[in-house]
Amino acid sequence: MSTILTVENLKKYFDVPDGKLHAVDDISFSINEGETFGIVGESGCGKSTLGRTIIHLYQPTSGKIIFENKDITFATKKECRDLLRRMQFIFQDPYSSLNPRMTVIDIIMEPLLIDGMKRKDARQRASELMEMVGLSKAFETSYPHELDGGRRQRIGIARALALEPKFIICDEPVSALDVSIQAQILNLMLDLQEKFKLTYIFITHDLSVVKHISDRVMVMYLGKTVELAGTQELFNNPVHPYTKALLSAVPSTDIDEQQEREILHGEIASPINPMPGCRFAPRCKYATSKCRTDDPHLVELKPGHFVSCHNINS
Amino acid sequence: MNEVILSVKNLSVEYRVEEGIVKAVNDVSFDVKSGETLGLVGETGAGKTTIALSIMGLLPVPPAVVTQGEILYEGENILTANEKYLRTLRGNKISMIFQDPMSALNPSTYVGDQISEVILLHNKVSKDKAREMAEECLEMVGIPKNRYAEYPHKFSGGMKQRVIIAIALACNPNLLIADEPTTALDVTIQAQILELMEQLKEKKGTSNILITHDLGVIAKMCDRVAVVYAGEIVEMGTLRQVFKHTAHPYTKGLFDALPGNGLSGKKLKPIKGSMPDPTSLPENCKFANRCFKKTEKCDCSIRLVDIGDGHLVRCISPLCCEGVK
Numbered sequence: 001m002s003t004i005l006t007v008e009n010l011k012k013y014f015d016v017p018d019g020k021l022h023a024v025d026d027i028s029f030s031i032n033e034g035e036t037f038g039i040v041g042e043s044g045c046g047k048s049t050l051g052r053t054i055i056h057l058y059q060p061t062s063g064k065i066i067f068e069n070k071d072i073t074f075a076t077k078k079e080c081r082d083l084l085r086r087m088q089f090i091f092q093d094p095y096s097s098l099n100p101r102m103t104v105i106d107i108i109m110e111p112l113l114i115d116g117m118k119r120k121d122a123r124q125r126a127s128e129l130m131e132m133v134g135l136s137k138a139f140e141t142s143y144p145h146e147l148d149g150g151r152r153q154r155i156g157i158a159r160a161l162a163l164e165p166k167f168i169i170c171d172e173p174v175s176a177l178d179v180s181i182q183a184q185i186l187n188l189m190l191d192l193q194e195k196f197k198l199t200y201i202f203i204t205h206d207l208s209v210v211k212h213i214s215d216r217v218m219v220m221y222l223g224k225t226v227e228l229a230g231t232q233e234l235f236n237n238p239v240h241p242y243t244k245a246l247l248s249a250v251p252s253t254d255i256d257e258q259q260e261r262e263i264l265h266g267e268i269a270s271p272i273n274p275m276p277g278c279r280f281a282p283r284c285k286y287a288t289s290k291c292r293t294d295d296p297h298l299v300e301l302k303p304g305h306f307v308s309c310h311n312i313n314s
Numbered sequence: 315m316n317e318v319i320l321s322v323k324n325l326s327v328e329y330r331v332e333e334g335i336v337k338a339v340n341d342v343s344f345d346v347k348s349g350e351t352l353g354l355v356g357e358t359g360a361g362k363t364t365i366a367l368s369i370m371g372l373l374p375v376p377p378a379v380v381t382q383g384e385i386l387y388e389g390e391n392i393l394t395a396n397e398k399y400l401r402t403l404r405g406n407k408i409s410m411i412f413q414d415p416m417s418a419l420n421p422s423t424y425v426g427d428q429i430s431e432v433i434l435l436h437n438k439v440s441k442d443k444a445r446e447m448a449e450e451c452l453e454m455v456g457i458p459k460n461r462y463a464e465y466p467h468k469f470s471g472g473m474k475q476r477v478i479i480a481i482a483l484a485c486n487p488n489l490l491i492a493d494e495p496t497t498a499l500d501v502t503i504q505a506q507i508l509e510l511m512e513q514l515k516e517k518k519g520t521s522n523i524l525i526t527h528d529l530g531v532i533a534k535m536c537d538r539v540a541v542v543y544a545g546e547i548v549e550m551g552t553l554r555q556v557f558k559h560t561a562h563p564y565t566k567g568l569f570d571a572l573p574g575n576g577l578s579g580k581k582l583k584p585i586k587g588s589m590p591d592p593t594s595l596p597e598n599c600k601f602a603n604r605c606f607k608k609t610e611k612c613d614c615s616i617r618l619v620d621i622g623d624g625h626l627v628r629c630i631s632p633l634c635c636e637g638v639k
Contacts, residue, residue, distance in 0.1 A: 042500035043471075148588055149358075178357035178527065183571035183584030190581065205500065212573030212582070249505040251530030253572065255557050263509055264502045267470050 004167060004199050005054070006030040010063035012046075012053045019273040023049040025223035026063075028298070033166075036193070036200040038214030038231070040207060040246075044268055046223040047203045048092075051169045054201070055089050056080045067167070085115070088160040092172035094152035098144040104130070104155055105140040111162045129158040133188060150181035154188070161192065169201045174209060186213060207250050211235055216304075219243050222271050222279035225298055229305040239307045242280045278310065286311050319521055320346040320369065320408075320489055325383035327364050330376065334593035338364040340545040341383070346489065351515065351522040353532040353553075355568075356542035359589055362525045365542075366491050368393070369523075370410050371400040387489075406436040409482035413494040415474035419466040425477045426452065426462030432484045451480040455510060472503035479510065486518060493525045508534060529568065533557060541565045544590055544600040547618060551625035561621060561632035563605045599629070607631060 012024040023046045031037045039047045052058050065073045091097035098107055105126050112122035133154040144152055160168055174182040204210050210217055218228040227240040238244045248262045266283045281291040291310050298308045327339040339361045346352050354362045367373045369385055371392055385392040412418040429448035449459035455476040496504040524535055532539055540550040549562040560566045567585040587604040602612045611630055618628045
């Protein structure tokens with residue numbers, strides 16, 4: 001399996017009145033062709049910023065992004081446009097990511113027209129795309145507000161697929177949907193992946209979704225990677241105290257299962273001018289003085305299982 | 315434990331809007347017993363929140379119209395009670411926690427004052443005494459009392475939800491309605507809030523109605539569950555009856571659609587189609603079009619029937635017919 005995307009020491013800081021907001025702080029990973037790479041974390045951990053920085057909706061502050069063996073870190077506008085033929089984005093909110101004044105078919109045609117396709121051909125292709133994502137022809141001339149959330153998300157998917165990309169970044173694509181609809185969309189995404197050999201980055205806060213769909217999972221906390229491993233390995237043998245707490249916080253639907261719950265105290269700290277040391281230390285019950293002064297580094301515990309914690313041996 | 319404190323009988327609510335008549339709640343009946351937590355679970359648009367607003371006497375009229383039914387609290391029908399009586403109930407005997415902690419607080423009033431406001435409204439106490447009581451409420455939900463004089467924007471989502479819980483519990487209500495209390499929160503914060511709600515319920519003996527779409531939250535918190543679909547209760551029973559002896563195909567579908575019950579890469583089992591348009595609900599079983607067990611016999615109106623030990627199901631061929639404890 002070849003590597004399709006490599007991210008090295010990527011940083012994205014935002015200037016805010018109080019200083020610098022460290023949204024993504026020194027993240028490195030690589031993704032193989034055809035895999036689904038899950039990124040989980042709670043609100044404010046930087047997972048969406050990471051996705052948006054990779055596809056150049058934000059300019060990276062520093063670091064390297066290598067896509068299909070090309071360094072795209074500081075791509076020009078023209079290069080970014082070419083990039084969108086290979087890499088696309090599905091947004092979280094199917095309510096606000098579609099232009100309310102455009103009909104469904106126009107929304108799906110738009111990327112094709114921008115790419116220079118003739119109107120007639122684009123229309124034909126958009127119809128095919130609609131069929132592919134399970135939208136009936138009757139909706140071609142509908143407006144987004146006339147459709148429910150699941151159908152709207154299908155439009156978002158069809159639009160992302162229009163230019164036949166190889167790589168799609170999905171930012172919480174099912175979070176706004178009810179479970180019965182969520183399952184339809186996840187199945188559709190799995191089908192499309194198989195059919196077009198797509199590679200996904202799947203960003204979500206929902207652990208059960210990430211467990212279901214991902215091959216490997218990266219857990220983020222305040223702009224940092226805390227743990228990265230194969231899905232089974234991560235869910236069966238979580239090592240980082242934050243990962244453990246996160247997994248145990250999800251209420252199970254099995255009423256006979258005795259859940260060992262680890263309730264985390266306190267709340268996520270501010271990402272603006274963060275203190276040195278482990279970002280999780282203020283909420284960690286194992287934190288030592290070293291944790292509050294030294295940044296932990298990501299180390300490979302077993303093949304493919306990376307953890308960033310000073311206390312992994314104890 | 316078995317004393318009924320609230321009884322909803324044959325409640326139907328519709329919204330009369332330009333597009334037509336939206337039948338939001340259709341002939342819903344249930345009781346809430348003292349000290350129990352009843353869960354209302356269902357998807358977007360099922361009518362869960364409309365039921366809650368009816369109990370609080372907060373339905374937006376117009377466009378909402380109650381077409382039938384009654385809601386009895388201490389022998390009084392809330393639906394026909396006058397506003398003055400409702401004011402003595404709301405926030406005092408029946409409280410509600412709203413879904414979105416970001417917009418439920420007044421942004422220009424100290425959080426502490428928002429708690430003492432409720433206390434002053436319902437109790438004959440001095441302002442100082444009310445402040446003292448409000449500080450106790452803050453501590454009860456795990457917020458240091460020196461944060462009394464701060465504005466909501468200084469609080470995170472989880473902290474705001476704690477303040478809202480403090481407001482709701484300030485007058486020791488005997489019924490608390492929580493409408494998606496943790497949906498807007500992260501899982502680790504959700505775990506904190508659920509823990510807090512459980513502790514307070516034990517301490518104060520409040521009865522709860524918990525509205526959520528999250529079956530995991532229901533499993534953790536509830537004694538009894540009602541599954542709502544297209545404005546109707548399709549299944550109701552104890553947590554064990556509904557979770558372990560699931561009888562309605564819709565409830566079964568909800569469980570099957572959840573990811574994480576198997577290995578990765580396996581196909582999920584979605585419920586096909588989507589919820590019927592509430593402006594033109596079918597007369598027969600409202601789930602029939604999406605049901606994997608649909609037969610010709612489903613083309614009639616179907617009543618909620620007891621399949622044993624109080625386990626109610628609205629289906630002519632329930633999945634588990636023998637009554638199980």
